[in-house]
Amino acid sequence: MNAKRFGNLLIAQSGGPTMVINQSLIGVVAAALDLQEVGKIYGARHGIEGILGEDLVDFRRESRRHLEQVAQTPSAALGSVRRKPSPEDCTAIFEVLRRREVRGFFYIGGNDSAETVQIIDQAARRAKHDLVCFHIPKTIDNDLRANDHTPGYGSAARFVACALMGDDLDNRALGGVKIDVIMGRHAGFLTAASALARTAPDDGPHLIYLPERPFDPDRFVVDVQGVVARLGRCVVAVSEGIVDADGQPIAARFSQERDSHGNVQLSGTGALGDLLAGWIREQGGIRRVRADTFGYLQRTFPGMVSTVDAREARAVGKAALQAALGRRWTSGSIAIKRQAGKRYGVTFEVVPIGRVARRTRSMPAAFINRAGNDVTPAFVDYARPLVGELPVKALLQAERA
Amino acid sequence: MNAKRFGNLLIAQSGGPTMVINQSLIGVVAAALDLQEVGKIYGARHGIEGILGEDLVDFRRESRRHLEQVAQTPSAALGSVRRKPSPEDCTAIFEVLRRREVRGFFYIGGNDSAETVQIIDQAARRAKHDLVCFHIPKTIDNDLRANDHTPGYGSAARFVACALMGDDLDNRALGGVKIDVIMGRHAGFLTAASALARTAPDDGPHLIYLPERPFDPDRFVVDVQGVVARLGRCVVAVSEGIVDADGQPIAARFSQERDSHGNVQLSGTGALGDLLAGWIREQGGIRRVRADTFGYLQRTFPGMVSTVDAREARAVGKAALQAALGRRWTSGSIAIKRQAGKRYGVTFEVVPIGRVARRTRSMPAAFINRAGNDVTPAFVDYARPLVGELPVKALLQAERA
Numbered sequence: 001m002n003a004k005r006f007g008n009l010l011i012a013q014s015g016g017p018t019m020v021i022n023q024s025l026i027g028v029v030a031a032a033l034d035l036q037e038v039g040k041i042y043g044a045r046h047g048i049e050g051i052l053g054e055d056l057v058d059f060r061r062e063s064r065r066h067l068e069q070v071a072q073t074p075s076a077a078l079g080s081v082r083r084k085p086s087p088e089d090c091t092a093i094f095e096v097l098r099r100r101e102v103r104g105f106f107y108i109g110g111n112d113s114a115e116t117v118q119i120i121d122q123a124a125r126r127a128k129h130d131l132v133c134f135h136i137p138k139t140i141d142n143d144l145r146a147n148d149h150t151p152g153y154g155s156a157a158r159f160v161a162c163a164l165m166g167d168d169l170d171n172r173a174l175g176g177v178k179i180d181v182i183m184g185r186h187a188g189f190l191t192a193a194s195a196l197a198r199t200a201p202d203d204g205p206h207l208i209y210l211p212e213r214p215f216d217p218d219r220f221v222v223d224v225q226g227v228v229a230r231l232g233r234c235v236v237a238v239s240e241g242i243v244d245a246d247g248q249p250i251a252a253r254f255s256q257e258r259d260s261h262g263n264v265q266l267s268g269t270g271a272l273g274d275l276l277a278g279w280i281r282e283q284g285g286i287r288r289v290r291a292d293t294f295g296y297l298q299r300t301f302p303g304m305v306s307t308v309d310a311r312e313a314r315a316v317g318k319a320a321l322q323a324a325l326g327r328r329w330t331s332g333s334i335a336i337k338r339q340a341g342k343r344y345g346v347t348f349e350v351v352p353i354g355r356v357a358r359r360t361r362s363m364p365a366a367f368i369n370r371a372g373n374d375v376t377p378a379f380v381d382y383a384r385p386l387v388g389e390l391p392v393k394a395l396l397q398a399e400r401a
Numbered sequence: 402m403n404a405k406r407f408g409n410l411l412i413a414q415s416g417g418p419t420m421v422i423n424q425s426l427i428g429v430v431a432a433a434l435d436l437q438e439v440g441k442i443y444g445a446r447h448g449i450e451g452i453l454g455e456d457l458v459d460f461r462r463e464s465r466r467h468l469e470q471v472a473q474t475p476s477a478a479l480g481s482v483r484r485k486p487s488p489e490d491c492t493a494i495f496e497v498l499r500r501r502e503v504r505g506f507f508y509i510g511g512n513d514s515a516e517t518v519q520i521i522d523q524a525a526r527r528a529k530h531d532l533v534c535f536h537i538p539k540t541i542d543n544d545l546r547a548n549d550h551t552p553g554y555g556s557a558a559r560f561v562a563c564a565l566m567g568d569d570l571d572n573r574a575l576g577g578v579k580i581d582v583i584m585g586r587h588a589g590f591l592t593a594a595s596a597l598a599r600t601a602p603d604d605g606p607h608l609i610y611l612p613e614r615p616f617d618p619d620r621f622v623v624d625v626q627g628v629v630a631r632l633g634r635c636v637v638a639v640s641e642g643i644v645d646a647d648g649q650p651i652a653a654r655f656s657q658e659r660d661s662h663g664n665v666q667l668s669g670t671g672a673l674g675d676l677l678a679g680w681i682r683e684q685g686g687i688r689r690v691r692a693d694t695f696g697y698l699q700r701t702f703p704g705m706v707s708t709v710d711a712r713e714a715r716a717v718g719k720a721a722l723q724a725a726l727g728r729r730w731t732s733g734s735i736a737i738k739r740q741a742g743k744r745y746g747v748t749f750e751v752v753p754i755g756r757v758a759r760r761t762r763s764m765p766a767a768f769i770n771r772a773g774n775d776v777t778p779a780f781v782d783y784a785r786p787l788v789g790e791l792p793v794k795a796l797l798q799a800e801r802a
Contacts, residue, residue: 069795075570169476270671295693394470
């Protein structure tokens with residue numbers, strides 16, 4: 001073997017898909033294809049399950065042109081998984097990686113996926129297995145620590161902002177109360193992005209409820225009644241992760257299902273929206289109340305990609321490859337840092353994997369208003385560059401004739 | 402008064418908004434602005450309620466540039482209403498139209514709105530009131546009789562096709578069963594558009610259920626189990642309007658709310674999706690089952706407009722104005738007819754209002770497969786030109802390494 005040779009690579013994707021997770025995948029792959037020191041470039045289907053079952057693809061067999069189309073395709077091209085490796089899994093994973101002469105392992109995902117990378121890295125150190133492990137960030141929830149924001153968030157936020165813009169126009173036309181339930185288990189960033197839909201002073205969403213503040217049903221009814229009294233209508237954005245005064249998710253009342261990381265299933269059901277709509281109808285005395293739950297549309301909708309998000313998702317993949325080959329780190333995660341100054345710009349930094357694994361971050365207090373039912377202008381300034389220009393919107397301006 | 406003068410116009414919008422209903426509105430307005438024979442161009446806010454309350458705007462006070470931006474904005478810029486005029490309403494409406502010297506009345510909407518136009522037209526004839534009444538078609542349901550298709554359908558169908566493309570990619574990544582509930586009270590055209598998402602042989606949606614065929618829960622569970630056995634996953638598109646063997650909407654079990662045209666409220670709740678998901682989970686024995694209800698997003702989503710749909714919506718507005726000013730008709734509706742031949746093309750024809758009022762049309766039998774759980778290639782050929790090019794999608798092609 002060539003002394004300069006790094007070895008083979010293996011890349012996999014994990015957790016909930018996003019619109020740009022394939023940009024990160026092809027970010028690693030396309031950069032690696034150019035390097036003579038890299039041997040085989042394996043992809044494992046469905047995360048660690050694809051390693052355990054040796055369900056692998058060789059990226060050197062795909063054409064460049066086709067890989068670029070894959071990069072533009074939403075969801076996880078290799079398939080995904082929600083599985084935390086057991087000690088036995090780790091032993092089996094090493095066995096496959098050793099046999100396949102894999103020296104660089106890249107796992108694209110959120111905080112649970114970072115934990116998986118950490119477990120594999122620690123086990124590799126203990127086993128004195130020569131493996132470089134990198135986590136590549138991805139989550140529409142934008143809840144990874146050590147990052148200004150995460151790849152996948154900008155595009156999902158763009159979907160939410162466009163959806164609320166359309167929904168507010170719909171609500172202007174027919175009135176009543178409209179409740180939109182948006183993804184976000186612990187962090188309200190995605191629900192908060194609904195605020196970007198506003199361009200006129202009376203535009204919705206008129207109320208925004210986040211998991212970071214306890215949700216009080218009585219207060220909610222009073223809030224909605226107040227907006228209806230003022231505008232004759234009301235659009236509400238609510239996170240699926242809103243919690244009661246005891247910190248219990250309100251949506252958990254309807255669901256018993258948990259994944260192996262211990263997360264309760266919140267999405268894929270309209271029950272929370274229907275519950276909230278029922279409260280407004282019965283306790284608020286308002287007749288026309290509708291609830292939509294955006295569900296899975298917001299994370300993999302073709303054609304909704306934010307240009308900035310796609311570019312950064314690609315860049316973190318490439319940065320992970322460079323860090324792994326630089327031999328300065330044996331493990332780590334790539335974090336996006338925002339540069340100071342008026343003009344939007346970012347840098348990509350290697351951080352220890354422990355800084356992003358397991359624990360998540362929430363919306364800072366400065367992004368939430370005092371009443372706990374809206375965001376602040378500071379949040380809008382933070383989020384706008386991540387989402388990009390929104391479609392044209394114009395209301396009739398003429399005075400009453 | 403000048404002998405050549407036609408008089409003033411009044412335009413309003415009614416029923417559910419669409420992504421291109423403002424194209425039809427500005428189609429009338431922009432063409433009328435150029436004509437000296439037309440006096441004032443009124444818009445009534447919230448349909449006939451704006452006439453009754455004289456909540457009118459004068460389009461001559463808006464700038465051309467701004468009107469073009471309004472045309473590109475989803476939902477109904479004048480606001481909408483669901484209200485069938487009573488005989489007393491008609492008397493009050495004439496009083497306003499007479500006082501405002503309105504000679505041409507244009508109402509943009511679906512079959513219920515056409516019924517409103519018919520009622521006003523008949524009352525005008527009886528009262529010997531000199532009024533030209535035109536209905537301008539609009540409905541995402543694509544269920545107007547006498548039309549090949551209706552403005553608003555192509556853009557909503559584009560949303561549904563893109564959503565299913567993304568959702569199928571999401572389902573490939575994480576597996577299980579995914580159920581998507583799509584709008585459509587009596588006609589399955591919008592749900593059927595989910596088939597346009599397919600490009601590969603194993604692409605979803607794998608099953609499509611329409612209101613035109615009775616929905617059998619037992620058969621549904623068997624169908625889904627069959628797809629899961631074959632592919633390890635299943636994506637289902639279901640119309641909100643599916644009916645049981647007695648012709649009763651399954652979603653009506655959850656809703657008591659009716660509008661003044663007698664329609665039960667089906668949208669704005671996730672209950673049907675949750676019911677179907679429960680059946681698959683409990684009777685089908687499948688663990689990961691998710692349901693999303695697309696709700697209002699599919700009719701007013703900014704940036705999802707089909708180019709063909711926008712162009713035709715504009716053209717029907719202009720055609721209605723020309724027909725009204727041509728003095729050959731005192732009332733009518735504009736119908737879209739498809740030209741024979743391989744290349745897609747349409748003509749716009751005036752049809753008597755009675756041909757589109759009240760009754761709706763359903764999917765022709767030739768568009769539904771024998772088993773009643775999918776569409777035919779004939780439907781795909783019919784719908785594809787209305788929706789336009791869809792975003793790029795590419796799967797990894799490499800063999801197992």
